[in-house]
Amino acid sequence: MYLSYYSLDERPFTISPDPRFLFMSNRYREALAHLNYGIEDGGGFVLLTGEVGTGKTTVCRCLLQQLPEKTRLAFVLNPKLNSVELLATICDELKIKYPENCTSLKTLTDKISEYLLKCYKEGLSVVLMIDEAQNVEDDVLEQIRLLTNLETNQKKLLQIILVGQPELQEKLARRELRQLAQRITARYHLRPLDLKETIAYVMHRVKVAGSNKRLFSKKSIELLHEKALGIPRLINTICDRALVSACNLSKNEVNEKIMKSAINDVLGLSGENEYPLLDKSKQFLTWGVIGLLTISIISFVYWLGQQSKGPIVASGSITNETLFKIKKEQVENNFSESTLDIQTTSSRGSSNIDANNQSEQTIDTTKSISSTSINNSQQPSLISKMLGSQRWDTNGYDSLSYIMTLWNLEYSPFQDGDACEFASIYGLLCENQKGNWQSLRELNRPAILKFSAGLQGEFWGAITAIRGQNANLVFGEKSVVISLNELSTIWTGEYKILWQAPNGYHRTLKLGDQSIAVIWLGTQMKQLVSNDIEVSSSFDQKLHDALVKYQKRHYLQGDGIAGMRTILNINSEVLEGIPRLLE
Template structure:
């Protein structure tokens, strides 16, 4: 109705799951990373929970799009089934044939076992995904747990993903399901959007619908977030009705007043009344509680004080009698107590998970390395938008950059002298990524999401197992392992670099001659590389350190505010 008035190509706030409007907030990306991590882990259960309308289906759709070709999926949308019906539905989803009217649990289990073993032999992974899992009965849950007993010596044959509302957590807390709960290898609770994410969400949907100008006033967005609680489905409903109200009033922007009028129309009068009356209700309740406490205190003073006074008189006499002995005991332990106090001034010793929690704060953790790739691209002067662009390594090629990843120690990292992403892990927090921006002596400057921190190498070592990823500038025409006898643009780049570094003029400049090979072997030897005279990516990286000035360097980088501490 209002599309033409505002200039939309399509309705921006429909509640239908249109993939064009897919919006992955940091919370959604974090949830997706947990699911992908769980699937890749190779067995057990993965659980995703969230309130109604928070975007669990959005995450599931994104997950389905990212599953590789070697995954066979059974997706169950209606979990109100008994054990036999569940097994039959799984067989239907996976294309397993069974006898019509089959009611034997053993027969279904045997068919499924044979199917899983056959998939395993072919290198295929089988995944069971159950939506609205909070509706599963305890008996069916137990049957699902038994399915994970189908395994080889080194791998579970079936990966199970449970998706549901918060009641699913309560279901799994039941004593009879404790064995299942212990098999959950990854779990994530999808929280509502923050105010900033709500603003980005609204702007994203307006842009996809064809509108490039601001439409909702900041105060209007704030009111939408407040009333919706950050739940995307409610944001859609309120925003849609607000646009209708603005259209009726012939306004080109949506104001807070328009949103206020729209809220009771879609959420009911009681919602607005509740919001207005919440403060008064809290004050009234506080007054009632305070009055009750005063009455109890008065009763105690009137009825109990005389006895308490007599009791205290006796206690005081006893204390006076024992005062000398107590002072002697105190003096005897004074030195020991002082030493103990000194040793404990640091408080509780922080473990690796405490450090991980500290560097991330309230942010969503980067489990897949995409946020860190964004931060690393920024150091190269490139804007990268995770989930709206191709993979980081594919995206890098558009800017004459390539990816390098592997395992290294600190000496080699310093030798490469590039900002890079590091992969961390702790026992409780799992895997996450961060960007190492610069090194100054033993002090490391890192970025985790939007948090920039400084910490020592010693403090970071227990979290980092040596894995890294970096970007490096690719010479024109570069071919990996260019060697003696080759020619082309990359050889000319190399001879130009030789001249810049050592003022050695080599002709012909585009031929990998013995002289070029000898120079490269000496350079590799001096820089701790394998001296084979073959031009590989690490040789290029170290040569670039000598001849290219406009690339980010790891050593001698910019300073930053110290947040990590020791």
């Protein structure tokens, strides 16, 4: 096994539907939000579909972990049953007693109805989940529909979740099942992962299994996504095989070659060319083209050689004096360019330059100008104190990379591309702001700050904590503590933070909005403000009033609009382990 070799606590790529390994991509968040909404809405049916291996069962098991304590669940894994067998299975799952060897639909239906009424009186909810529902016979689906006829004025007494492959949608579209289809209150189709999600998915599972190392090269994951088509089950199987091979080869990382071999093994590909004759013809054609090009180049060079045998300079066109002038101008230009280079280097603080007397005079003049500029702004000692020997982070990538480690993300600008796009895979948003120390305190998240060193340029650094009137900053591998007063002399006021927004969030949430993000907000207000709030996808007056109450309690603007400030404050209360600026 490769566990000890890669410092893993367990295998990261098993195909069992373990909710701990569920990668919360935007698609999975939306799927869970739709399922939760369908259950809480009190409707009859909720539908979840997806291709084989896209993670439907894993999402369902995650949902089961989130169900309230006052929920009774019947989970049917084998739908290849007739009506009597299905009702008997439901009774067994809910621990409903019925006569032994009972074959009466009426008896079983009555027993289930009595149980549902009893649960309703006790304030309990009952959920029936059927996996692989595309295999359920039409008459059995009709029997299931009849179970939802038992209802009150407000809700159905039985919530049913149908989980299946795309064929289930086709089945429910048939005319004979239109009554059931009309009772579906929430639908979601789970699609395969895209490339960015595949990269994040692989990294997530490795991290959950106990390792923070990068075990797969980016090229290998790109190949994996191309061949596995973004289907998690195939990704798991291939990655597991690739880790075994990499371990046997004593490799610290799965490269593209190892991944290709694992893909061939899992998908049953030979890895050999099926058309060798075609390859040979291509080879002959390639070598033929190369030969023609070679002959052409040799002929051209020969022609140039013949031309060069004639007089180089036409009579009276270029004299020795002209050639001397040209040479002199070249020398003077080279000297001028090197002087310019020395001046530029000198203005950046380089003093150990050996040159002739003339260039030394240029250095002295430039240094005095640069020194005067810096002394006027009183910056050199502060910048030296901040950066030391660290290189300047002129684009902010290195500083953002450090901030991501605080969110337990491993980011490389060269391998992962744009930082904000990479962060969005994990549900984090980049926010560019301009403000002061108080605005940073209110947001209470680590950030990267933009500093100006006058003529020397601008650079970024990460601020990780504020304690009183001092700030902890990180520049590359250097950590320093600087007073806010000192930093104020060179901070431009610009900063960028990473923060976690709810799925479906677009700038603000306000009265009248309808989205999945509203479900999230309602859930939080129900927990933090009032248990009387009815969670739904509609932003109603009750939610508005509860939000205003929450905002005023926390000294936020009580406008009933959930913007970044409000959501950050909520996250600080309900989420554990998020990085904070204030301790």
